[in-house]
Amino acid sequence: MRSTESISSGNVSADVAAACSSAPGIGAHLLKRLPSGGWRMALLMCAAGAFGALALPPLTLFPVIIPSLGLLYLAAQAARNWKQAAWCGFFYGMGLHTAGLYWLTNAILTRVHEFWWVVPFAAPGVALVIAPLIAVPAVVCRYGAPGWPRVLIFAGCWTLADMCRVLIFSGFPWNPLGSALEVPGRAGDVLLQPASLIGVNGLTFCLVLASLVIWLGRRAQFGVLAVFGLWCGWGSLRLYHARPLTVPMPVVVLVQGNVSEDEVLGHIDPAEQFGHYLQMTARGVQQAETLLARLRQSPERGTQLRGIAVVWPESAFPALLDEQPVARQMIARASGNALALIGSDRRENGHWFNSLEAVGPQGRLEAIYDKSRLVPFGEYQPWIIPFNLLPGQLTPGAGLVRWDLPQAGRVGPMVCYEVVFSGGVVARQARPDWLLTISNDAWYGNSAGPWQHLATGRMRAVEEGLALVFANNRGPSGIFDSLGHETAHTHWGQEAVLVAPVPPPLAPTFFARFHNWTAGLSAxxxxxxxFLLSWGRKEEKPR
Structure with a gap:
């Protein structure tokens, strides 16, 4: 691709003058000083995108979106033609996604002796696939009139293009800009409540729109502040007035074994790993029995409790659990009368699955869920690659299910990556009372990746109005109530047993009923x- 020709320097004074009319104040000042093209513009857009990545979890410095997106918007307006605007969007996307997904390289480093040549391409390679989507708003907004019309078109196109990421391979909707509102603590709880109406994609639309409206002048800035106040006020009211349903819920024993990938790849003794988990399980069940007995004495909580559910993370069992009846009996003994939900690999008719298996008190398999959304290039190789790059590929399961188990209640099981799909975590016509995700993010070390993954669980809890239990091998793990408030957590790199009751659900939220239709239609x-606001305005046709 001849980027030096597509982003070529030239006389752009007319374009800058037209763009300045829609960007008063500091926007016009910056427009006059933007590089006219070439490698300087490409570098500036990459830097602006990388700066915008600071808004993503775990930092969630969401105000940086304002100057970051503002630079892209202004550059797209000042571009000499649509091709230059497209390159601006592309390079912005490369900066945003490479910085936001830098942690993907850590997974390659665990097997660097085999895949050393992939190290420089891990994060940039993924960014290369999804960055072109950001070219869409950069180009299309130029066909609207300056001011509000262009801002509305840009925000709408950004949101719809971002939603299209679910169509790439098996889908990759990681790090939507709406996740920038997942600020830790009470402030984040307040900011996230509108997700119960419009989901994370709706948050993305609102955040992009607000970030660009600010550039339209002082009146627009006051308007954004007023809307932000209403946003926070409504979120606070929802937190205060929410009334969970009266549904019996279990106490969970979340076992975080803290087994590193270096230990697994270094052929740690499977019996030692299994025994380690059994000891932690027995200790956790004792704590859970004490907690359950105390809670049942409470007149408020006593009738809202089921039994105990032990949760092991993804692939915590170091063999094939459904083929090991003796191992299942050992798990049952360590769990006492509790139900054990165990992450394990599984094979059937020559196919391999990444599974979550429910083991009853007698060691009998009560239920099996096979992961249905696999990680592209991690668990399966997309057909677009003509040679065998990934040995030992997995097979996707049949789809989402709801388990109805006496001790755990109605639970929606998921494995790892599946929790990132907004509107795609609950089986149709089978709404559970709580959600469970097991994962193993040890591949990525103590980087942003595991924290971003946990943050997606928080967002799904708000969207669906369901508590979510997130069990991770090395952490962080946590429990979120149906409003997205964190009720219990562990840190990364800890051996820990987390014992806590699962919070009850809310009635189905607006988002749970209509999913992403609201965000898509709004965009x-x-x-x-x-375009309607642009109708009839006498503006020079963009090139």
Whole structure:
């Protein structure tokens, strides 16, 4: 690709003058000083995108989106033609996604002797696939009139393009900009509540729109502040007035074994790993029995409790659990009368699955769930690659299910990556009372990756109005109530047993009923409104 020709320097004074009319104040000042093209513009857009990645979890410095997106928006307006605007969007996307996904390289480093040549391409390679989507708003907004029309078109196109990431391979909707509102603590609880109406994609639309409206002048800035106040007020009211349903819920024993990938790949003794988990399970069940007895004495909580559910993370069992009846009996003994939900690999008719298996008190398999959304290039190789890069590929399961188990209640099981899909975590016509995700993010070390993964669980809890239990091998692990408030957690790199009751659900949220239709229609309406507002305005046709 001839980027030096596509982003070529030239006389852009007319374009800058037109763009300045829609970007008063500091926006016009910056427009006059933007590089006209070439490698300087490409470098500036990459830097702006990387700076915007600071808004993503775990830092969640969401105000940085304002200057970051603002630079892209101004550069797209000042571009000499649509091709230059597209390159601006592409390079911004490369910076944003390479910085936001830098931690992917850590997984390669665990097997660097085999895949050393992939190290420089891990994060940039993924960014290369999804960065072109950001070219869409950068190009399309130029066809609207300056000011509000372009801002509406840009925000709508960004949101719809971002939602299209679920269509790439098996889907990769990681790090939508709406996740920038997942600020830790009470402030984040307040900011996230509108996700119960519009989901994370709706948050993305609102955040992009607000970040660009600020550039339209002082009146627009006051308007954004007023809307932000209403946003926080509504979120606070929802937190205060929410009334969970009266549903019996279990006490979970979440076992975080803290087994590193170096230990696994270094052929740690499977019996030692298994025994380690059994000891932690027995200790956790004792704590859970004490907690359960105390809670049952409470007139408020006593009738809202089931039994005990032990949770082991993804692939915690170092063999094939469904083929090991003796091992299942050992798990049952360590668990006492509790139900054990164990992450294990599974094979059937020559196919391999990444599974979550429910082991009853007698060691009998009560239920099996096979992961249905696999990680591209991690668990399976997309067909687009003509040679065998990934040995030992997995087979996707049949789809989401709901388990109805006496001790755990109605639970929606998921494995790892599946929790990142907004509107895709609950089986249709089978709403559970709580969600469970097991994962093993040890591959990525103590980087942003595991924390971003945990943050997606928090977002799904708010969207669906369901508590979510997130069990991770090395952490962080946690429990979120149906409002997204963290009720219990562990840190990364700890051997820990987390014992806590699962919070009850809310009635189905607006988002749970309509999923991403609200965000998609809002984004589409923004685009239509932008073009309608542009109708009849005498503006020079963009090139």
């Amino acid at each position: 589409f309406a923004g685009i239509v409104a932008g």
